[in-house]
Amino acid sequence: MSSMWQISVPGSTANLGSGFDSIGLGLSLYLKLTVSLQDRWEIIHLDDNGPKEFELEEHLLYVIAKKIADQYGKQLPACRVEMASELPLARGLGSSAAVIVAGIELANQVCDLGLTVQDKLDLSSQIEGHPDNATASVLGGLTISSMDENGVVDTFHVNDIEASFVVYVPDVELKTSEARSVLPEQFDRAYAVRASANANMLAASLMVRDYEHAGRYMEADLFHEPFRAQLIPQYKEIRASAKANGAFGTALSGAGPTMISIIPTAIEQNFVNAMKNQFPEHQIILTKADEHGVQVKFKRLLQK
Ligand SMILES: Nc1ncnc2c1ncn2[C@@H]1O[C@H](COP(=O)(O)OP(=O)(O)OP(=O)(O)O)[C@@H](O)[C@H]1O
Numbered sequence: 466m467s468s469m470w471q472i473s474v475p476g477s478t479a480n481l482g483s484g485f486d487s488i489g490l491g492l493s494l495y496l497k498l499t500v501s502l503q504d505r506w507e508i509i510h511l512d513d514n515g516p517k518e519f520e521l522e523e524h525l526l527y528v529i530a531k532k533i534a535d536q537y538g539k540q541l542p543a544c545r546v547e548m549a550s551e552l553p554l555a556r557g558l559g560s561s562a563a564v565i566v567a568g569i570e571l572a573n574q575v576c577d578l579g580l581t582v583q584d585k586l587d588l589s590s591q592i593e594g595h596p597d598n599a600t601a602s603v604l605g606g607l608t609i610s611s612m613d614e615n616g617v618v619d620t621f622h623v624n625d626i627e628a629s630f631v632v633y634v635p636d637v638e639l640k641t642s643e644a645r646s647v648l649p650e651q652f653d654r655a656y657a658v659r660a661s662a663n664a665n666m667l668a669a670s671l672m673v674r675d676y677e678h679a680g681r682y683m684e685a686d687l688f689h690e691p692f693r694a695q696l697i698p699q700y701k702e703i704r705a706s707a708k709a710n711g712a713f714g715t716a717l718s719g720a721g722p723t724m725i726s727i728i729p730t731a732i733e734q735n736f737v738n739a740m741k742n743q744f745p746e747h748q749i750i751l752t753k754a755d756e757h758g759v760q761v762k763f764k765r766l767l768q769k
């Protein structure tokens with residue numbers, strides 16, 4: 466008998482504008498792993514959304530799985546991993562958080578660690594450094610989170626987000642580390658109060674499912690977008706056209722360069738067609754909130 470695990474992790478969008486480093490939303494775009502045990506490690510990418518060349522010891526999935534196994538005093542067995550991903554690298558769709566959550570789950574399954582959901586929220590957020598994408602990949606849905614100085618995460622989780630989302634993915638990468646390097650180290654008090662008031666309004670609007678209001682506060686970020694906008698292809702044009710075509714609001718997805726609109730479900734097809742006409746250089750994808758977070762299917766196979 467041999468064992469096989471199928472691990473599915475949703476990608477995510479972080480911030481939704483003013484909810485910087487705190488608000489996340491799982492998207493119905495997935496990273497999927499098929500894992501089995503064999504006598505040597507092997508990671509096979511089934512598409513282009515993975516590193517083109519890599520040393521095993523530097524592959525994020527392996528690094529995380531090994532780190533977690535070590536942390537729990539277990540030996541990580543050699544695995545064959547087939548990886549399929551709908552998340553382009555370094556575009557703002559939470560590819561790194563999804564791989565981190567997948568690596569934690571892989572170690573959890575093959576080393577039988579018995580991790581709780583809270584363990585997964587804490588471990589993944591500590592590794593990412595902020596809980597927005599990580600919590601959304603663990604839980605799906607909308608997550609509003611805070612991580613304390615000991616790395617303990619408190620998350621408010623909301624499902625049934627009845628809106629549609631459209632992402633505009635440009636053909637350029639922007640590493641999160643680079644997009645964070647342009648942010649100011651400090652804000653003065655009056656500025657910080659306005660920025661956090663806008664984040665509070667965004668969170669409240671999302672909680673009561675007032676997406677029109679949420680769209681307004683998605684566009685009112687003061688923590689990061691004013692400093693990142695210059696790095697983003699067609700930032701102003703996409704925001705303006707999306708609004709003209711009926712979007713509630715548009716923001717950077719995570720650290721960018723992808724942008725995301727929240728739109729009424731009733732207009733989705735016309736909206737996407739109009740935006741595709743106006744932004745032919747972008748890959749434009751209609752998506753929804755994922756409702757499940759990380760999922761595992763386990764099979765025992767009869768060996769030939
Ligand atoms: N499928 C994958 N396999 C291996 N490594 C990956 C994979 N997906 C992402 N990574 C790693 O994560 C890095 C991208 O992380 P980064 O935080 O810059 O972008 P992101 O997570 O896509 O964006 P954001 O955090 O803004 O949503 C890649 O350079 C690579 O090292």
Ligand SMILES: N[C@@H](CCO)C(=O)O
Pocket residue numbers: 479480485486487595597598641644645689719720
């Ligand atoms: N909150 C993070 C998301 C990307 O990891 C940022 O905007 O930098």
